[in-house]
Amino acid sequence: MGETAAVPVERVRIAAPGRWWQLTLGVICMSMIANLQYGWTLFVNPIEDKHHWGLPAIQVAFTIFIVVETWLVPLEGYAVDRFGPKLVGVGSGVLVAAAWAINAYADSLAMLYVGAIVGGIGAGGVYGACVGNALKWFPDRRGLAAGITAMGFGAGSALTVYPIANMIQSQGYEAAFLKFGLAQGLVVFLVGWLLKAPDDSVKHAAGALKAAAAPTPEYTPTQMLRSPPFWVLYVMFVLTATGGLIVTAQLKPVARDFGFANAQASLLGLTVMALPFTLAVSRVLNGVSRPFFGWISDHIGRENTMVTAFTLEGLSFLFLSRVGASPTAFVIATCLVFFTYGQIFSLFPATCADTYGKKFASANAGLLYTAKGTASLIVPVSSVIALNFGGWSSVFVVSAIMNIVAAGLALFVLKPMRGRLHTATR
Numbered sequence: 001m002g003e004t005a006a007v008p009v010e011r012v013r014i015a016a017p018g019r020w021w022q023l024t025l026g027v028i029c030m031s032m033i034a035n036l037q038y039g040w041t042l043f044v045n046p047i048e049d050k051h052h053w054g055l056p057a058i059q060v061a062f063t064i065f066i067v068v069e070t071w072l073v074p075l076e077g078y079a080v081d082r083f084g085p086k087l088v089g090v091g092s093g094v095l096v097a098a099a100w101a102i103n104a105y106a107d108s109l110a111m112l113y114v115g116a117i118v119g120g121i122g123a124g125g126v127y128g129a130c131v132g133n134a135l136k137w138f139p140d141r142r143g144l145a146a147g148i149t150a151m152g153f154g155a156g157s158a159l160t161v162y163p164i165a166n167m168i169q170s171q172g173y174e175a176a177f178l179k180f181g182l183a184q185g186l187v188v189f190l191v192g193w194l195l196k197a198p199d200d201s202v203k204h205a206a207g208a209l210k211a212a213a214a215p216t217p218e219y220t221p222t223q224m225l226r227s228p229p230f231w232v233l234y235v236m237f238v239l240t241a242t243g244g245l246i247v248t249a250q251l252k253p254v255a256r257d258f259g260f261a262n263a264q265a266s267l268l269g270l271t272v273m274a275l276p277f278t279l280a281v282s283r284v285l286n287g288v289s290r291p292f293f294g295w296i297s298d299h300i301g302r303e304n305t306m307v308t309a310f311t312l313e314g315l316s317f318l319f320l321s322r323v324g325a326s327p328t329a330f331v332i333a334t335c336l337v338f339f340t341y342g343q344i345f346s347l348f349p350a351t352c353a354d355t356y357g358k359k360f361a362s363a364n365a366g367l368l369y370t371a372k373g374t375a376s377l378i379v380p381v382s383s384v385i386a387l388n389f390g391g392w393s394s395v396f397v398v399s400a401i402m403n404i405v406a407a408g409l410a411l412f413v414l415k416p417m418r419g420r421l422h423t424a425t426r
Contacts, residue, residue, distance in 0.1 A: 026152070030149055033127075035184065036069075036096070065116040073127055074363055080128050086195045096122040101177070143346055147346030150346055221363045242378050246399065264327060274328075292343070293343035298350075
């Protein structure tokens with residue numbers, strides 16, 4: 001759907017009973033899988049202390065999880081489109097519980113890696129079911145719905161990080177893996193039974209919206225892959241995701257190299273430890289940015305919002321590259337980076353559904369989501385650049401350039417391409 005065609009659709013609101021309930025269920029499920037990614041860092045050192053496998057070998061499990069979770073989403077999204085979100089959600093709940101149960105009893109790296117594979121499949125299934133369902137239930141507010149759903153991925157981690165850390169300290173990491181894994185999986189399993197695809201009220205309302213605007217064809221995944229705008233979106237996703245993933249994975253090394261690992265920062269008259277405060281606040285800002293920018297895009301258009309968000313992210317990276325010896329500036333710059341980074345998880349799924357229809361929205365959004373996996377493969381290069389080409393400041397300058405390029409692609413390439421695609425299908 002082109003930019004001009006989106007305005008009539010976005011100004012009409014669908015009154016469908018139960019759709020906000022479905023959105024809430026999706027947020028709960030996404031919250032339950034957050035620890036599979038964000039809680040992992042709490043277990044790494046305790047595992048090493050017990051088994052002495054080496055931190056690099058243990059962290060391979062995290063890489064496996066990210067790759068499996070990302071690259072299998074298209075298949076899981078196809079299953080959602082074909083069989084509905086209930087089946088995928090319930091099955092994913094079993095896998096989520098099994099993953100951390102396997103980790104609890106893992107006495108070899110191979111077994112730890114199996115747990116990562118199982119967890120990746122389960123987390124990807126939840127993502128495909130919940131995000132795809134949100135896009136279908138909210139054809140009039142896709143940006144907001146996708147953003148709220150994606151925000152749940154951070155909320156779950158924020159609520160449970162301290163309880164998990166306390167249990168690891170008091171009962172051991174095995175008990176934390178087992179008890180939290182079973183609890184998280186059980187919640188997804190139970191809530192999954194309540195997930196359902198849009199009912200006739202949404203389908204009829206969406207049809208009326210299409211009739212009022214211009215018809216949007218329903219692209220199958222293979223048809224979408226042959227469409228040039230998809231590949232522009234994919235490149236833009238990689239460009240904007242890479243910098244955020246680098247900061248997520250490397251924030252502690254960055255703070256250490258900048259000399260801020262144990263430094264204090266002064267904010268609004270308060271003195272805080274720079275790194276712990278940044279880790280806590282950045283998760284909140286990363287989550288809030290998803291519905292915030294999604295909501296804006298529902299009103300001013302996807303590409304216009306992308307230009308604004310990507311430009312702000314680029315400027316934030318430039319600011320981060322120039323923080324010098326100021327811990328306070330480091331905290332502010334890092335928080336700005338996370339705030340402007342989170343929007344990709346609402347803007348790209350919404351744009352994909354706008355452009356290629358909602359019938360295959362789960363599978364199509366899943367294919368686009370693999371760009372996160374592609375970006376994660378670039379992250380290790382950041383260490384090489386930091387070591388050999390001017391430190392982390394150089395990495396952040398490169399990240400800024402990537403975001404500015406993505407902003408240019410959104411305005412000068414994607415927007416006219418989507419307009420031509422819309423015109424050709426009228």
